[in-house]
Amino acid sequence: MKRIRISRCGSQLLAQPAHRRPTCPSAAAALQSNFTPHNYRIQSRPQSTAAAFSGSDLLNAQSEAESSGGARNRKPPPARAARTASTSPPQSIADLTKHRSPRPERAFGSAKLAALRSRLSLPQRFPLQSLARTLVHPSADADPDFNNSSLSILGANLLSYYTTEHLLCNYPRLPMPVVFAAQEAYIGPKALATIAGEWGIEAAAVPGEEVDPGLLQFDRLRSGDDVPAGLRHHEAPWKWNITVTHKILANDEFGSSTSNKNPQSLRGQAVPLEEAAQSFVRALIGSLHLHLGRPLVKRFFRDHFLSRHLDVDKLFDFRTPTRDLSRLCAREGFEPPVARLISETGRLSRHPVFIVGVYSGKDKLGEGAGSSLDEARFRAAAAALKGWYLYKPLEFTVPSSTEGEMDTSEWIPNLVDCGEVIV
Structure with missing residues (x-):
């Protein structure tokens, strides 16, 4: 079987003619052991005595070594066996010439x-x-x-x-x-x-x-x-x-x-x-x-x-904040929320403004402003939910801060909430 000759592969090939492939199994095995993953690709080498082998040369050398008795049934060294198992030679010339990274x-x-x-x-x-x-x-x-x-x-x-x-x-x-x-x-x-x-x-x-x-x-x-x-x-x-x-x-x-x-x-x-x-x-x-x-x-x-x-x-997107707030108060044992008008201006004008607060008993949970009473109540309930969900403890420790010998932070147990309101 004749060896495939590559006439042009850009600047990646050497100008010198390629050496003949080895015929004896020991030479083929020695050639294969000298190839690293980067050597599986066609590269230019600065040494003038370096031989340029194509992908078909390497495959033919391996096939001849296997057909001649498997190199007298000798097992390859552990380092070579690990290298050949991790990286397999390319199957086509296109794989050799496409997309190489710098050395x-x-x-x-x-x-x-x-x-x-x-x-x-x-x-x-x-x-x-x-x-x-x-x-x-x-x-x-x-x-x-x-x-x-x-x-x-x-x-x-x-x-x-x-x-x-x-x-x-x-x-x-x-x-x-x-x-x-x-x-x-x-x-x-x-x-x-x-x-x-x-x-x-x-x-x-x-x-x-x-x-x-x-x-x-x-x-x-x-x-x-x-x-x-x-x-x-x-x-x-x-x-x-x-x-x-x-x-x-x-x-x-x-x-x-x-x-x-x-x-x-x-x-x-x-x-x-x-x-x-x-x-x-x-x-x-x-x-x-x-x-x-x-x-x-x-x-x-x-x-x-x-x-x-x-x-x-700004990441919150409430669809029914009034209902969610009612369920939250019921789950936490608070009094049912009540919306109350705090102040207003221009009720009979084209641009009225209403300020509504949501209260649970005597505690004001949230406040919102809008051009209508429903819009103000909606925004007040959303503000109350944000005040609950955006709670931030004064002192806390992240788990990764206590790992390893160099991290000497004292562990402070964090708050584990029961979860969001399930509708």
Whole structure:
């Protein structure tokens, strides 16, 4: 069987003619043991004596070694066996020439990576190779050993954990729909893409081995193309069993079932800039956790995420606040709420204003103003519900503050509310 010759593959091939493939099993085994995951791709090598082997050469060498007796039934060394099990050689020339990431050693000569590390105030012990890997999306490099898919999964879980404990410890009475909305406001796809833009991340036009490692690399979605199925956000039809409890148990931290939970499933697919930017931010959090530890990651999360102002009271959307307030008072043993007119002006004019208060016995629960009595009563009941749900304890501790030897915070039990009003 003749070896397939590649006439043109751009600048990635060597000018020297390829050596012949080995014929003996021992030489084939030695050739296979010298190949790393990056060597499975067609690359230019600076040494003049280096031989350029194509993907078909490697496959033919392996098949000849197996057909000649399996190298005398000898088992490969443990290190080689682990390497061949984790990474399989490509099956086509298109896989070899498509979407390569820059070599890890090129990170030392990238001014953009050094500037990004200084801009984020990261310590010098944080390696530039890991920072460069966080910028490689699976759509730009399908090899999980060189893209940010695994780091992105770890970073997403850490961001979800830190954000959830912050919200639930600060506001223990928040309804779950508001918690979902606050989660998306802090660490949602649009929020992470905005943060990446504020950090000064620049995206490469086309991914490749010759691209600067300090650029965000991904296969850019062209104008007019369809978004991948894992990134589509469609309004699900109403179903009787899609409840808040179902969203807590079956969906993600945003209460949505359409978000992509496995970034590696997007390899080989064109993605929008927002997806690549959020994968970088999540991968950076995961990489910081692995290299620098939990205390620095928590400080980084506080400085770059929790420092952003969020009006939680703007996330509420009451449909029947008067009925919800009546049920809340009945559940807590309060007197039934009564709406009373506090003041008014211009009743017979075109723009009247009424101020109504909601009272439970002698305690005023809320107050609202409107152009009619019903609107003012509606807003007063909504203000009373917000006053209940936005309760914030004076002292509290988050669970992650007492973990590890470096965290010496004394644990203060948090308030665990019985939940929102079930209608």
